[in-house]
Amino acid sequence: MNLKTLILATTATAMFAGAAVAKDMTIVSWGGAYSASQNNAYHKPYMEQHPDINIINDESSNEAVAKLRAMNEAGNITWDLVDVVASDAIRLCDEGLAMEINFDEMLAPAPDGTPASEDFGDLIVSDCFIPQIVYSTTFGYRSDVAEWNGKEPQDICAVFDLENFPGKRSLEKRPINNMEWALLCDGVAKDEVYDVLETEEGVNRALAKLDTIKDQVVWWSAGAETPQLLADKEVVIGSTYNGRLFSLIEEQKQPVKMLWDAQVFDLDGWIIPTGLPEDRLQMVKDYLYFATDTQRLADQAKYISYGPARKSSAPLVGKHATLGIDMAPHMPTDPANATNTFLYNYEWWADYRDDLDAKFQAWLTQ
C-alpha cells in the first residue's frame, strides 16, 4: 500500500467515524455550580447510556430570551434545549418561541405510575415549561455583627429595621420581590399584597417603605454578588438565591445564616425552542424523558440545594455528594424552612412588570 492510498483510507475511515459520532446536542444553562449539578445528574449518565450523543453545554441562559428571539427571526435555531426560569418560559411561550409540551406523553410517569402532569402538579405554570427545580430568593445575614448586640433577625422586616439591625443591605435591582417584601413590612396582609400593588398608592407605599433604607442598600444584578458582599463584610444582610447561600455557608464556611422568612419560590426548568428539525426534536425528547424522571431530579439535589420539582422525588433526596451532609434541611421546600413563603406571581408580573419597572428605575435614579 503506498502512502497515497493510506492517506485516502484513513481519511475515509475518519469521515465515516465522524459521521457516526457527530450527534451533538446543545443544551443551554446557567453555568457555574448549577450547570455542574446538571452535568453530574443528567448529562454524564445519559451520555454513558448513549455513547453516540455528545452534549454541548452553552452557558447563555442569562440572555436566552433575547437570543432565542433573534435565532427565530434569523430562522436558524442552534440550540436544542434551554434552561430558563419560569417567567422567561412564559414569555417565550407567549412569543411563540417555545414549543408546547404534552406532559403525560413526553415525560416519564412517577415510579408508582402517577402521570407526569400530576406529579409536577401546580408547578406546571406554562404549557411550554417543564419544571426542574424549585429555588427561592431569600436572605442571608452575617452572624458576627457587633452592632447588633447579639440579636439575630427573626423575620423579613429585620431588613427594614435599621435601628436594631444597622448596616448595609443588598437587594436585587428590580421591583420583583422587593415590592412585596416592602408592603408586607408596611402592614399589608400577605394575600392582599398584589391587590394593593395594583394601585398607584400601593406602589408609592412600597417605594416609600424602600425609601427608609434606600441609602443603606447595595443593588445587585447577578446572583453571585450578595454572597461576595456578605463574605467581604460589605453588607450585613442580603437577598439572593438559596443555593448561593448554601455554598457560602456550607462549602466556604462563612459566618452567615439563612433567614428563610418570606422567601419567594421560583421555578427553573426546560423549554424546547420551536422550529427544531424532526431528528433533533426526537433526540431532545429522548433526553428529556430521561433527565426529568423521578430519580434524576432527586440526583440533582445531591449537588446543589434546590428542591426537585416532582413530588415523587422529594423522599429520594439524600446526602450531598462531596460534603456528605443531609440535603433535605437545606431545601427551600423543607417544612421547617417553608413556614412563610410566596410563590412568584407569574401572571401578575407579566402584566405589571413593564409599568412597575419604569417606576422602580425612576425611583432608583432619583
Next chain:
Amino acid sequence: MTDTTANGGPVLTTQDGTPLKVSLARALRREKMRSLVLIAPLLIFILVSFLLPIADMLFRSVENRIVADTLPKTVAALSAWNASSGELPDENVYAALHDDLLIAVDEKSHTRLGSRLNYELSGMSSLFRKTGRRVDRMDEGNYKEQFIKVDKDWGKVETWLFLKRYSPKYTPGYFLNAVDAEYGIEGIKMKPEDERIYLYLFWRTMFLSMVITGSCLLLGYPIAFLLANLPLRYSNLLMILVLLPFWTSLLVRTSAWKVLLQQQGVINDTLVWLGLVSNTDRIVMINNQTGTIIAMTHILLPFMILPLYSVMRTISPSYMRAARSLGATDWTAFWRVYFPQTIPGIGAGAILVFILSIGYYITPELVGGTDGIFISNRIAYHISSSLNWGLAAALGVILLSLVLLLFYVYDKIVGIDNVKLG
C-alpha cells in the same frame, strides 16, 4: 489650451481617432471601476454585516405591523368607530375580534400581540391570554356581551382606544416613551414625574462621559509627554506599563477596582490603618458615580495616551529650544509653542474616549450602583430582559443621533482635519 469643441474649432483626437476627452474619461472610468472592484469585498462586507443590521434594528423603533397583522378585521372595523364619542364600539367590531382571535389563537400570535400592547397599557398581556383561552368556546352572536363577560376590560373604552391608536403600521409610541412622554387618552403629554427616567439618563450619560474624557486628558497628557520625551529604555518600560492594563480583560480590571474601592477594600483599610478615616465611617467610593468615573477613566486611559503620544513624538524638540532661545519662559514655550501642536492628538484622544464611554455598559453596571449607570444599561435591559426591542431601538436612534450631532459640532469647532492618530 481651451476646449475647442465648444466654439467649433478642431477637435483633439488620439491616434485611433477618438476624441481625447472621451478617451480620457474612459480611462478614468476604468481606473475608478478598478479601485471600486478592489474595495468591493470590504464594502459589501461592511454593508451586509454592519450597516444593514443596524438599519434593520433602528427601523424597529417605528415599526408596528403586529396589530394590523394579527387583528386585520378588527382594525378595519375599528376605523369606523369614533373614539372620542366615549361609547364602546358596536357589535360588528366584537364579531370581527372574535374572527381574528380564532385565527390568532390557532397561530398562537395573540399572546405575542398581548405582550406588545402591554408596553403601552398594563394588563393587556393577561387580557389577551385569558381571552385566547375562551374564544373558541363562544356561542355565535352577541359577542359584545360574551367578551365583556370574559374580561370586563373589553367593556372599557380605554382598551379599544389603545387598540385603535396602535393599529397603524408605524407608531411614534416608542420614541415618545424614549423621551419620557406618552400618548395617553388625552393625547401626547409628558409622563408623571415619578416615571421619567430616560431624558435624565441621556443627560447623565453625556455629563459623565465628558467628566471621564476630561479626567483621561488630565491624567494622560503628562504620561504621553513623558513617553515621548524620556530616553528610549525608560519610555519603553513606561509604554509596557500603559499597554499591560490595556491588554487585560475589562472584567478583571473592573473587579480589581471593586476590591480596591469597596468599604472593606484596600484603600479604605489603608486609610483606617493610617488613622485618616475612622472605622465606622469609611468612605463610599463604589456603587455610585465616583466608582464609575474612576473605573472608566482607568479603562479608557490608553485610548487617550496612545494618540497623544504618537502626535507628541512627531513634534521636533528644536521648536521648544528655539522658543527658549528667543527668551520665552518654560511655561510660555510650552503653552504657546508645544501645546498648540498637540491639539490634533487631544482631539483624536477626546473623540475616541468620549464615543467609547457614551456606549459603555458593563463597567457602569458593575460599579455604578444606582446613580452611576448609563443609558446603555437601559438599552441592554430592554434588549435582553424586557424584550421591548422597539423602545431599545428608539433609545439607540437617539443616542446615535446625539453622537453624530456632537461629532458635527466638534467638526465645526475643532475641525475634523485637525484630528491625528499619528
